[in-house]
Amino acid sequence: MNNDLLLRAARRQPIERTPVWFMRQAGRYLPEYRAVRNTVDFLTLCKTPDLAAEVTVQPVEIVGVDAAIIFSDILVIPEAMGMELIVEEGKGGPRFPSPIRSVDAINALKAIDPNKELRYVMDALRVAKERLQNRVPLIGFSGSPWTLATYMVEGKGSKNYRHIKELIFSRPQEAHSLLKKLSQSVADYLCAQVDAGANIIQIFDTWGGILAQEEFEEFSLQYIRQIVEQVKKKNVPVIVFCKDCGHSLKRIAAAGADVVGLDWTTDIGKARNAVGNMVALQGNLDPTMLFSTPERIEQGVKSILQKYGNGSGHIFNLGHGILPETPVENVKAFIAAVKTHSVQYHTKAKK
Amino acid sequence: MNNDLLLRAARRQPIERTPVWFMRQAGRYLPEYRAVRNTVDFLTLCKTPDLAAEVTVQPVEIVGVDAAIIFSDILVIPEAMGMELIVEEGKGGPRFPSPIRSVDAINALKAIDPNKELRYVMDALRVAKERLQNRVPLIGFSGSPWTLATYMVEGKGSKNYRHIKELIFSRPQEAHSLLKKLSQSVADYLCAQVDAGANIIQIFDTWGGILAQEEFEEFSLQYIRQIVEQVKKKNVPVIVFCKDCGHSLKRIAAAGADVVGLDWTTDIGKARNAVGNMVALQGNLDPTMLFSTPERIEQGVKSILQKYGNGSGHIFNLGHGILPETPVENVKAFIAAVKTHSVQYHTKAKK
Numbered sequence: 001m002n003n004d005l006l007l008r009a010a011r012r013q014p015i016e017r018t019p020v021w022f023m024r025q026a027g028r029y030l031p032e033y034r035a036v037r038n039t040v041d042f043l044t045l046c047k048t049p050d051l052a053a054e055v056t057v058q059p060v061e062i063v064g065v066d067a068a069i070i071f072s073d074i075l076v077i078p079e080a081m082g083m084e085l086i087v088e089e090g091k092g093g094p095r096f097p098s099p100i101r102s103v104d105a106i107n108a109l110k111a112i113d114p115n116k117e118l119r120y121v122m123d124a125l126r127v128a129k130e131r132l133q134n135r136v137p138l139i140g141f142s143g144s145p146w147t148l149a150t151y152m153v154e155g156k157g158s159k160n161y162r163h164i165k166e167l168i169f170s171r172p173q174e175a176h177s178l179l180k181k182l183s184q185s186v187a188d189y190l191c192a193q194v195d196a197g198a199n200i201i202q203i204f205d206t207w208g209g210i211l212a213q214e215e216f217e218e219f220s221l222q223y224i225r226q227i228v229e230q231v232k233k234k235n236v237p238v239i240v241f242c243k244d245c246g247h248s249l250k251r252i253a254a255a256g257a258d259v260v261g262l263d264w265t266t267d268i269g270k271a272r273n274a275v276g277n278m279v280a281l282q283g284n285l286d287p288t289m290l291f292s293t294p295e296r297i298e299q300g301v302k303s304i305l306q307k308y309g310n311g312s313g314h315i316f317n318l319g320h321g322i323l324p325e326t327p328v329e330n331v332k333a334f335i336a337a338v339k340t341h342s343v344q345y346h347t348k349a350k351k
Numbered sequence: 352m353n354n355d356l357l358l359r360a361a362r363r364q365p366i367e368r369t370p371v372w373f374m375r376q377a378g379r380y381l382p383e384y385r386a387v388r389n390t391v392d393f394l395t396l397c398k399t400p401d402l403a404a405e406v407t408v409q410p411v412e413i414v415g416v417d418a419a420i421i422f423s424d425i426l427v428i429p430e431a432m433g434m435e436l437i438v439e440e441g442k443g444g445p446r447f448p449s450p451i452r453s454v455d456a457i458n459a460l461k462a463i464d465p466n467k468e469l470r471y472v473m474d475a476l477r478v479a480k481e482r483l484q485n486r487v488p489l490i491g492f493s494g495s496p497w498t499l500a501t502y503m504v505e506g507k508g509s510k511n512y513r514h515i516k517e518l519i520f521s522r523p524q525e526a527h528s529l530l531k532k533l534s535q536s537v538a539d540y541l542c543a544q545v546d547a548g549a550n551i552i553q554i555f556d557t558w559g560g561i562l563a564q565e566e567f568e569e570f571s572l573q574y575i576r577q578i579v580e581q582v583k584k585k586n587v588p589v590i591v592f593c594k595d596c597g598h599s600l601k602r603i604a605a606a607g608a609d610v611v612g613l614d615w616t617t618d619i620g621k622a623r624n625a626v627g628n629m630v631a632l633q634g635n636l637d638p639t640m641l642f643s644t645p646e647r648i649e650q651g652v653k654s655i656l657q658k659y660g661n662g663s664g665h666i667f668n669l670g671h672g673i674l675p676e677t678p679v680e681n682v683k684a685f686i687a688a689v690k691t692h693s694v695q696y697h698t699k700a701k702k
Contacts, residue, residue: 169642265563
């Protein structure tokens with residue numbers, strides 16, 4: 001690997017500067033992505049390995065991030081398990097026209113073989129790996145069981161998450177039955193991604209933050225812990241990102257992952273003090289700061305670098321996915337600021 | 352005051368049991384509210400003191416809460432300052448068709464005299480006070496400057512809050528100019544509410560949680576602190592509720608309010624350990640738990656009571672506003688559970 005900064009930072013091994021990538025980096029803010037996307041719909045893009053690999057590699061070449069993340073969607077798992085999925089990008093997000101609202105619907109979900117139903121993801125990983133030519137690591141990912149279950153039960157974006165909450169509060173055994181099925185699928189899927197070439201894995205728990213702390217442990221974190229245990233057997237680092245879960249930072253850090261992702265409402269300096277001896281940290285610039293000026297972005301980057309302080313164990317990222325309208329010149333300013341200003345926090349010479 | 356449990360709990364004085372009320376308690380889950388609301392539109396209801404007072408008193412009589420909160424909307428302030436406000440309840444929420452997007456728009460906002468432009472709120476408080484006949488305290492309220500500014504700049508509900516974030520990151524002086532104007536209006540408005548009969552005041556910072564910790568301090572909490580200082584001169588207790596701001600609990604507790612409201616993602620036991628010697632705490636059942644069964648609700652109530660533990664200083668509430676479709680029988684089960692199970696945590700005999 002020519003540039004393995006991400007992998008070394010994830011393992012808190014010495015590095016020359018802080019690596020940087022960002023969630024949703026293969027996406028609509030890039031004109032080159034939109035050009036590809038204009039030729040096919042979103043799910044066809046996910047399911048066409050050549051095209052998925054192409055947009056996966058784009059941000060490495062165009063903005064110079066230190067890793068590629070395979071272009072896909074977390075909802076391909078429920079689709080593979082038998083649910084109809086409709087994605088109209090920019091039109092209110094993905095949705096399941098027949099959401100899970102009964103035990104029968106849970107029981108009807110199929111067990112998946114990721115190398116069959118999700119073969120297209122594995123093929124995309126292989127093509128992307130080939131095209132990357134070992135320039136940077138390739139990140140595989142999945143949604144957490146809780147986050148997938150939330151989408152599957154709500155059926156679409158939700159304001160109050162009434163249906164999934166009703167499930168966990170009124171019929172917790174059914175909820176656990178769904179989450180167990182999903183955990184097996186997610187673990188198998190992530191292990192298959194490693195076999196197909198992923199060098200590091202990220203688990204996204206986008207909706208962990210809608211739960212109170214006890215419910216977060218019971219319905220989300222315990223399943224993430226089980227999946228991390230499975231994936232770690234493949235000897236790749238694992239990143240766990242639970243949005244809006246700063247209240248459970250210590251528990252998340254103890255879940256077995258190498259890296260904990262932080263949203264922008266957690267102070268990364270305080271987080272390092274609390275758990276920096278257990279895990280590396282990833283994050284955490286407010287994605288909306290990329291709508292301001294290069295000067296303000298540079299200041300924001302310097303502030304986060306300073307809070308984290310000296311030594312390895314920090315992977316720079318945004319605190320959530322990059323927004324579609326983000327100006328590319330500001331993205332470049334963000335990455336340049338990380339690459340320039342992080343050097344002083346590291347002492348290791350280029351190996 | 353026949354039942355002053357809320358006022359005593361807010362001041363951490365001895366009580367016989369934990370008081371309970373809930374945010375948005377005068378609202379659509381009540382058939383009696385819907386009956387009134389069917390006769391007039393939302394803003395007309397706010398602006399008709401007799402009707403506003405009627406729905407204010409309803410939950411005291413129907414479900415037996417320990418306080419009334421004046422029926423109104425936080426966005427009446429921006430409307431009074433000159434912005435056109437459209438509220439179509441149940442249709443995507445309130446909106447400002449001409450949001451604040453320039454210095455000129457900020458400068459054009461009028462200073463308000465709450466006894467003129469918002470006289471209808473003061474009249475509603477006076478009528479409600481009369482009808483309550485000192486049965487329970489009457490709560491006055493306002494949105495925080497930051498929360499009002501977020502609505503005024505975004506113009507409507509937002510997913511990413513791009514416009515207000517762009518304002519604070521790119522043109523912070525303009526943002527402060529807007530927030531200063533709002534702070535003066537909010538302080539004057541809340542003081543006028545006390546003069547019109549409010550026994551206790553709550554400040555809602557619904558959108559504080561979209562900010563990183565430093566920005567929360569700079570753009571939200573410092574203005575709340577100034578307002579609390581003004582309102583406290585009126586010798587009423589003040590409650591500050593900042594949603595999704597558990598990361599700044601100690602700072603919020605130090606802002607001068609008597610009570611800090613907690614959303615459901617903060618553990619009330621840990622919160623009491625952290626700041627319970629400084630302030631009373633309000634909260635914090637997940638509002639969606641009211642969609643489950645009376646048994647599960649009772650269990651949730653008992654858990655929160657146990658976490659808070661013995662003695663005064665807890666005001667039971669939900670962790671956010673009650674949802675419109677909540678079954679009334681579950682609301683009654685919630686209130687009964689608080690009234691029954693909280694007695695064991697208090698030793699004071701009825702005065």
